[in-house]
Amino acid sequence: MRLRARAVLAAKTGTALDAVLHRVPVIGVDMAVEADEVVRAEVFDPEAFPRATVTIGRRTARLTIKQEVYGDIRPHLVLLRACPVRVVMLDAEDGVVESDPSARGETCTVRVIEVGGNVYDIERALGVCEVEGSPGERMTFTFTLVGELVRPTDYVGGRMAIVPIPQPLIYRSASIVAPRLGLGSCPAFTFTGGGEVGTIDTTCDPEGGKMAYVQRSAAATLELAGVLARKESVDRVWETAREPLCDETVTATLYQDGAAELRLSLQETAIVLPEMVDVEGFAGYDVSIGGCRWMLVWEGFADQPWSPLELEPLVWLDPSDRSTLFINSAGTQPVQFSGDPVGLWVNKGTLGAVGDAAQAVSASRPAWTGAGGGMIALESGQTMTTGHVAEMPFSAAVGWMRSPSMTAAGHMLTAGGAGIQRWNINSQPMGVGALGPHLRTARVSYREGAAYAAWSMGSLKIRTLENQNENSTTVAPFTPQPTSIGFSYTGDVGHVFVFDRELTDEESTKLLTWMEAVSVY
Amino acid sequence: MSTKYTHRATICAPIAELYAANQLACIVGESAADIGTFTVATHTRDGVEYACISTVVKDVFASYTNNGLPDPPHAVDANRAEALRVFAGLNQPGGVVFELTDAATTTGADVLARLGFEPIIVEDENG
Secondary structure, eight states: OOEEEEEEOOOTTOOOHHHHHHSOOOOOOOOOOOTTOEEOOOSOOTTTSOOEEEEEOSSBOEEEEEEEEESOOTTEEEEEEEESOOEEEEETTTEEEEEOGGGGTOSOEEEEEETTSOEEEETTEEEEEEEEEOTTSEEEEEEEEEEOOSOTTOOEEEEEEEEEOOGGGOEEEEEEEEOOTTOSSOOOOOEESSSOEEEEEEEEETTTEEEEEEEESSOOOOEEOSOOOOGGGGGOOOOOSSOOSOOEEEEEEEEEETTEEEEEEEEEEEEOOGGGSOOTTGGGGOOOSSSEEEEEEOOSBOSOOOOGGGGOOSEEEOTTOGGGEESSTTSOSBOOSTTOBOSEEOOOSTTGGGGOEEOOSGGGOOEEEOGGGSEEEEOTTOOEEOOOOOOSSEEEEEEEEEOTTOOTTOEEEEESOTTSOOOEEEOGGGOTTOOSEEEEEEEEEEESSOOOOOSOTTOEEEEETTOBOTTSOBOOOOOOOOEEEEESOOEEEEEEEEESSOOOHHHHHHHHHHHHHHOOO | OOOSOOEEEEEEEEGGGHHHHHHHHHHHSSSGGGGGSOOSOOEEETTEEEEEEEEEEOGGGGGHHHHOOOOOGGGTTSOHHHHHHHHHTTTSTTSOEEEEEETTTOOHHHHHHHTTOEEOOOOOTTO
């Protein structure tokens, strides 16, 4: 059998196709995948799966992700996590379904793309989903996005993974209504046939007769024998409150009326409810589908994927780059595994070695964890210290996830020490015990006047020339000091950036979006 | 292959024993810099201030109890007598508190909380 399903999506806004194609495209790609890697894991093993990170950037004409698979790709889904893009699903049958994360107070959207079927389109982009090949043999799944994504100046990011539909989540049901036919009592149903019948729940419906609900775990053939039923009774459909993603219809022989066998249509629906797929943590579903080879084809790129290096940070500590992580502070023992302590974290920014974060004391070294794309796990009291990295004005950003055991007054990034005026990114406003992804930024500058903005996500932290702090209290002049990461802090730290200037709003948006996209918090 | 740092050592030294505890830390540590492991009080228990650390360690750390302390070249200047004294008094009343747990399943904060230590909160002057 040769499968070929193709869905070509028009722009929601009604823009002509040519116009879409010739707009300045804004898709970029950063694929952290070893191209020749072939994975043939049948058991869930997220470490073995080549993960694709799609960073949607700027001035890119087209993104095509192609994957060879061995096996039947049909019972799999593609999950696309886009941040913070408004996602529009275009469905040939149901029309347009919009999913606007901002309307739900969300910053990211995870959409499901049914292979060979529905394609979820990103705003004003043209999406093509194509499956070729024979189940059991080599198949190719291709997903292509062409066009413009949000505004050209926006930088949005996402992740894509092909995941299997978890079998326990497949919801198969068969619904039949048999009339009473004046028998005075509900007729008995008998289900026979191959396969395993999971549960049978029967309810006598005084209006329609007897309703049977069958949930089974295998593709068995259902037969209803020995029951007088009328065809129209089958028309009654057991309503489901949730929208199915996949539908299939099977036909079974339900009963025989005398010598004439009447075939009635029995609808069976295999449902994967959107709520049942843990899309928020879908990285955990990065499972090989019986062996696969990523073939990443991106065409028409007019630019390289965006990198924070374009902002020329003084300091960029990248927890996902193990080549920058060493167990000892001398930098001779590379970090290899999750759980290894980190004594030296090499700066990738322009400041070079001055921005290296180090910890000579063994017990004060945090540990590296491969989770979330790579993070530094800090225990209370553990710190890493750089040299003196910044004079005011400057900006700093940290991506992190805190633990529930975090102390109240922890600092993630501080310069200076007790009795010395310091800048910091304080975790306290997040609330003790809060779990989840957090990006913390601080833009710090001297400014005339006593203007003040409290610490908050992306807020300005302003000190006056009169050396007043945010509470308008006269304090000692800011004293340049080495910068420490972690203090009274328990939690995981992601990327750390320090800049020698205030970032513009556009730059800040780019950086924050990038950090969110590359980190699976 | 996986990390060799499979254990978590959580150690709390009473303030009065900081010097001796640092001698021990240097001897069982990986460099001379470990002489500075315990610096300031971070936790309290029963009215006593302690300097606590919690860190991942290799398997060999678990063998010191039976095989005695190592004698690494980086610790030639350490006060071994003080280290041995505090080592002998581990988990004794008034002594250094020591707990070895599985690194993969425990955090320092959890261990410290279970042992009854309360963190000393250092308020940030900038809020």
